[in-house]
Structures are given as C-alpha cells and as structure tokens.
Amino acid sequence: MFDDLRRRFVDLAQLRLGSEVVYATDDFFADKARLISPAEPVFVPGKYDENGKWMDGWESRRKRVPGHDWCVVRLGVPGVVAGFEIDTRHFTGNYPPGAELEACVSDDMVPAEDAAWTRLTSRLELKGDDRVYVPIEHDQPVTHVRLHIFPDGGVARLRVWGRVAKDWSQVGVDEVVDLLAMANGGRGVIANDEHFGRVENLTAPGRGADMGDGWETRRRREPGHDWAVLELGAFGRIEEAVVDTAHFKGNYPDRCFLQATARAHGTPEEMAAQSEAWPMLLPEAKLSADQIHAFRDLAQIGPVRFVRLNIIPDGGVSRLRLMGRVIR
Template identity: 55%
Template sequence: MAADFSAGFPLSDTHSITGDDMAAPILDPNAPAFTRRYMNLADPRLGAKALFASDEFFAPKERMLDPEPAVFIPGKYDDHGKWMDGWETRRKRTTGHDFCVVRLARPGVVYGVDLDTSHFTGNFPPAASIDACVSDADTPPDDAVWETLVPATTLAGNQHHYVDVSNPRAYTHLRVNLYPDGGLARLRVYGQPQRDWSRAARGELVDLAAIENGAYLVAANNEHFGPASRMLMPGRGANMGDGWETRRRREPGNDWAIVALARPGVIRRVEVDTAHFKGNFPDRCSLQAARVAGGTDASLVTQAMFWPMLLGEQPLGMDSVHTFETQLAALGPVTHVRLNIHPDGGVSRLRLWGELA
C-alpha cells in the first residue's frame, strides 16, 4: 500500500516541537556534507520510533535513536551487565542475525547514514546492513516489500561509519540488520522529507525554509561554532549552541548561508531569530534570492553573489525574533535564498513564509 506522504507536515506557522526538544548534538567535524545538509529522519524528537527488535537483552533499541552523542560511564552496570549507551543484543548462539525495525519521523529520500559504534569495542557487530520499505501502517505488515538501502557494510569498534546512499525513492520504515549480533550506539539517517504539496491551500503561507518541509542547506562560508542547517530546524533554539554561528571575522566582508527552499514560492514574510545570541549576534542581515533553473549546488555559491536583493540590510538585536514583511522586494517566485549576516555572528532560526508558486 502506498504511504500517505502528507502526514506529519505542518502547514501553519505554529510548530508542534519546542526549542527544548530540538537541542542539536555536536557534529563530527570530519563528517560528510550530508550530515549537515539534511535532517535526521531517525530523530525521535520529530517522531521517529524504534518499533521492534529481535533482541535487546543488554541495551534497549530506543537508545540507538537518542539524538545526543553516545556516552560511556565507567563502572555503571545493570541487571544484564555493563550499561551501554545504544542498542545491544546478546551473544547469538544460533544461526541468523539480529535486526530492528525503525519508523522514520517523515517519509523521505535518504542520502546517507551513520552507523555509529562509539564505545562498543569487543561487542560491536562485524557488519551491518539496512533495508527499507513503504507502508501506511505504523508497523509494516509481514508481507511488506523490503529493499536494500545500505548493503552489508564492514564495521569497526568505537567509530562512525558514514555511508552515502544513492536511491531516489522515499521510504517510511527501515530495518537495521546486525551480523550476527552486538551493539550499535547510534543510527542517524540523513535525508529530505517528502510531502504532498497539493494539499496546501491556495494562498496559504508555508515555511519554505523548514527542514521538515524539504528545505536544505546548500552551502555556508563558515560554520565554526554551529552548522547553518540548524537555522532550518523546528521550534526556537534551546540554547546558544542550537543555531548557526560563525567565527569572529578579522577581515573585511560578511558571512553567508544559502538555502534551497522546500518548493518554489513567493516569500511574504521573513523571520530572523537571534535567540540566545547576546554578545555575538550579527549587527545586520540582508537577503538575496533567485529562481534557479539549473546548475549544481556548487555553482550556486558563485551565482548567489549576484542575486537580486529580497531584503536590504536591516539592523538586528540580541535574543529576539526580527520580522520583515513590508521591507521585502517583489521578486516573484524564488527557489533559493542567501542569508547575509554582517559582519559575522549567530542566528538561531530562519523562517521564510511564502505562497507556493
């Protein structure tokens, strides 16, 4: 049965997730670009859930989806043995392998995964794979058609395993297979949500920069203290670490980030939120925008310098939501926006409310 991809995608300007729910974990500085560009479709704060595991004797399946980085606590034991921060099965003494079924927070196209074995050294699985399916049911039925998303991949202990995925289909559920058993600290599934845009009412304002609606970060010139993709997350920032922050600029110029909108649209209202940024908020901001018909994400970086102004330079203050409506230029439908911050600093959230083109 085909899944209803419209479920779970808010169309109003009220997000159901609070900033406290969305505190972002520290990212691996050596992680591939997909970890910063796309949302984690396996994030339980957005609705992902570990549904079933063949075994979870040493550590429950839910820990595998914890959005915070895995930790190790020396000397901590429970009734089953050493407490481990992740999903861990018992030593398998029969044929077969262990697995866990996960419902994604949103139906989406997966671009990469992180199979994280942090702190699992003598108890990590030698290999793992991931299957995927599409189902309207909360738990896929026995006759669900599973397809290979990530083929069997060799794992090592106590490290991240980043795997690129090239599959254009949107899925609703994953099945993580461990060969034959062991522990997985964290599962991250980076992808772009899919939704049925035909259900959006004509003239209704939609946040075209919302990551849960399919927007993503194309590029940013600097992300020293926090990735720019955090600006696109739901809710208000939980703290100063939950946003985009650049290093202190010691040369002329300004910092910038380019966002690909969820859909082409006419932007009617802009919100720039500097929540928690007090001694390090940008002095000013501006926006450029364009409707881009071709090229690559890399080529946009150069082109964006010459895009027309959507919003001229506007002063910003600390720890506030700044709303701009009458100041916006009439550019018509656009697909990409470049946020300029002058000269540097931090922005917690960026909202681009617009009508679908």
C-alpha cells in the same frame, strides 16, 4: 566526508523531525532509542547499569539461539534515502560483524510482518569503533527503515541521509507555509563558518532549545560579514521572513539582509560564489537579542528556490522562517 553529507542531505532519522526507533528484537545492554540520538556517541569509563556496561547506542545481548537481531526506525516525515551512515564508535569487542538495511512504506507505527520491505543493501561488513557511509540508489519515498545486525552486538548511531519527500499536492494554492522548514524539504547548503552551530539548525522545527541549537559563527576579527546559503523545499513566493535570535543575547548579529534566486547550480562552493550576486530580498535590517523579527516589506523578485542569509558582522541565529505560497 560527513560534513559534505550534511551539505547535500538531511538526516531523515533525526528526533526533531519526529523520527523514532519503534521496535527492536533486543536492546538488553543499550536502549534502542539511543541509536538516533543527535549527539555524537561517547564512552564513559566506569559507567554501568543493572544489565552491564553502559554504552551510548543500541546493543543487544549475546545471542545463544539461531537468528539475528534487528530494529525498526519510523521516519518522522517520508523521505527519499540517498545513503546510510553506520557508526560503531566505542563498540570494539561487541560490534556486529555484519549488517543489512531495508525500507518500506507503511501507515503503521511498526509495520506488520507482511509489510513490503525492500532490501537496500547487500550484506555489509562492519568494523569496531568505525564510521562508514553506504550510498544507495532508491528513488521512492519511504516511511520506515529496518537495520539488521548479524548476529548481535552494538551500533552507536544510524543516520539516514536523504531528502524530505513533501507531498505539495496536499497544500492549498492559497496556503501560506514555511517554505524553508526542514519538514517541508528545506535544508542548509553551505555557510562560510559553522564554528559553534550548524546552518541546518536554521530550518529545524520549533524555536531553538538553546544556543547550541542554531547557526553561530566564531567572532570575526577581519573585514566582511558571515553568510549562509539555504534551499527551500519548493519554488515559492516569499511573503514574510522571520529571523529568530532566541537565546543569542551577547552574541546575536547586529544586522542582517537576505538575497534570493530561483535557480542555483553546481557544488555548494559554486552556489556560494553565485549567491554574492543574487537579487536583494530583504535590505539590511537591525536585529536584537533573543527576539523574533518578522519582516514583511520584501522585494518583489518573483518565485525563488534558494536564499542567502547575511549576518553583520557575525554571531548566532536560531531559526530562519520564509513564509510564502508554493508556485506549482
């Protein structure tokens, strides 16, 4: 299920989009910032700090007064939320039995008390050492999410799955932008192999931090080549493609080529099958280790919304940038 969520949505609460846990009523046992850590939660036997057992998540102290605990996550970019993932892994005798989620729109880092919070879920029942997805229906962009836990305890991770709500009216008609950037609504749809790194990393901000912060396939031992399908944040005319192999030295692809189309439909698997016949955007081009490759001699195939990156035969790419102009 959770791999499928990554194919359909973006985690709006991830740190590299600028998201932050900006407030918690209490984080005595475990720092609120860990709630949106990109890493999978871990348990470290025997690790304690000055307040008690170290836990990988957000954990409040045992409440001895009326009320409950809650925290606020400010999303790095506004987004339309499709659902929440609540992860209580490794919290067994200290998880909250109940939770609720709200969202709002605010220009403040921490919304004021009179902010117009909208309740997105009913009271949810949680289990210890568990991981659940809670779908919602809310079609308005939001900037903040509030997680209530009843009455106290620890949650390892909160993922806010949805789509970036880019305001393209603020982008000039002649302005060249990265149409595939995660912050502009770009996303990875599917790849034939993500053994060492996920396709979503191709759209992330900045250059990759290391080899783990890119898309990397296993060593291919059979005929053929590897590929990934991605969706742009908006229809656009691509003027430059940038393939960055940062940190990939002994494992970069030898060559690549790009295909693109204006429309695709169906499941990720169905779109992958369609992509084999998409028009050529960039003919086969040589790649080098740990380099930024800028390609401007692209085919004039009109506005596109989807792209297929083919790497020959396998390997790792840190980022893919598709610079162009939005077609309104």
